[in-house]
Amino acid sequence: MRFKKAFAAAGLVAAAALVLTGCNSGSPAAPEGDGGSEPAAASTPWTVEEGVSLEGSPTFDKIQERGKVVIGVKEDQPGLGYFDNVTQERSGFDVDIARWIAASLGMDEDDIKYKAIASANREQAIVNGDVDYYVGTYSINDKRKTEIDFAGPYFITGQGLLVRQGETDFQKLEELNGKTVCSATGSTPIQNIKENFPEIDPQEFDLYSACVENLVNGQVDAVTTDQAILIGYAAQQPEKLMVTSGPVFTEEQYGVGLAKGDDVLRAHINDMFTDGGDVWTKIFDQNLGDSGITVEQPAVDAY
Numbered sequence: 001m002r003f004k005k006a007f008a009a010a011g012l013v014a015a016a017a018l019v020l021t022g023c024n025s026g027s028p029a030a031p032e033g034d035g036g037s038e039p040a041a042a043s044t045p046w047t048v049e050e051g052v053s054l055e056g057s058p059t060f061d062k063i064q065e066r067g068k069v070v071i072g073v074k075e076d077q078p079g080l081g082y083f084d085n086v087t088q089e090r091s092g093f094d095v096d097i098a099r100w101i102a103a104s105l106g107m108d109e110d111d112i113k114y115k116a117i118a119s120a121n122r123e124q125a126i127v128n129g130d131v132d133y134y135v136g137t138y139s140i141n142d143k144r145k146t147e148i149d150f151a152g153p154y155f156i157t158g159q160g161l162l163v164r165q166g167e168t169d170f171q172k173l174e175e176l177n178g179k180t181v182c183s184a185t186g187s188t189p190i191q192n193i194k195e196n197f198p199e200i201d202p203q204e205f206d207l208y209s210a211c212v213e214n215l216v217n218g219q220v221d222a223v224t225t226d227q228a229i230l231i232g233y234a235a236q237q238p239e240k241l242m243v244t245s246g247p248v249f250t251e252e253q254y255g256v257g258l259a260k261g262d263d264v265l266r267a268h269i270n271d272m273f274t275d276g277g278d279v280w281t282k283i284f285d286q287n288l289g290d291s292g293i294t295v296e297q298p299a300v301d302a303y
Helices: 009-015 058-066 093-104 119-127 188-196 208-216 227-236 263-275 277-288
Strands: 069-073 081-084 089-091 112-116 148-157 159-164 180-184 201-205 222-226 241-243 252-259
Touching: 058 252, 058 263, 069 093, 069 119, 081 093, 093 112, 093 252, 093 263, 093 277, 119 148, 119 252, 148 227, 148 263, 159 188, 159 208, 159 227, 180 188, 180 208, 188 201, 188 222, 201 208, 208 222, 208 227, 208 241, 222 227, 227 241, 252 263, 263 277
Parallel strands: 069 112, 180 201, 180 222
Antiparallel strands: 081 089, 148 252, 159 222, 159 241
16 A cells, blocks of 8 residues: 555644654664663553464574563654653554564563664574564565565555755755765665665765754755655654655565564464554554554565
């Protein structure tokens, strides 16, 4: 499914409402360790399953042995995956999807250990077994599928542009020739620029928040990544930043990254998504429902 409507000027006003609990205007750091494994909101739409058994899943066996599930996440994406250093609270659509999966495996919030993993290091973290699965604006593509597997997709978005407030000249990437555009190292947007827009000067950082900080400071001319991520940043600083109203440039399917060959766990998560439409909708509404976008839960790709 694609976005049902583009972001017009009125949509940007709606985007300003996307300031969720725990969001502030700084560039959050990414601490290691549990990183604030606070209880999820009291109104969680999922339940923690009991007596779960996934015979044939080596990942589930490891989770059972350690009594903890280790989840790779992002921490600098308001509305999706965010960690507030002041309140020590973790919030966002992706984070709640990760919690929902953990609950389906019999793990409650106290049984979760979060690990912040930068975009460029995600495949290696999964291959090395540093995380049991990864949920964090992780686009499914064929190259990544040579190293890991994906459950989902659970969300579909597209590459857009974040610019300084009032800079309406930039509506598409071609209009940024000769300019500096920033994105995260290892992300599909920065690869898209390098491969298809040679006249754009690419700037890379491990965290999108660093790109946004450089945009505000005038060091780069635009930030590009999935439009869902950019809306959160615009909502943090609406007087300084805006998401362009032009169309998205790509279609990005977000999936749950997990160990290659763990077909049992992948099937379990896909079944959870397929059967849990009401839960998915409530998670979306709680985290992104005020953003002005209308989306549908996509069908999973049970490859």
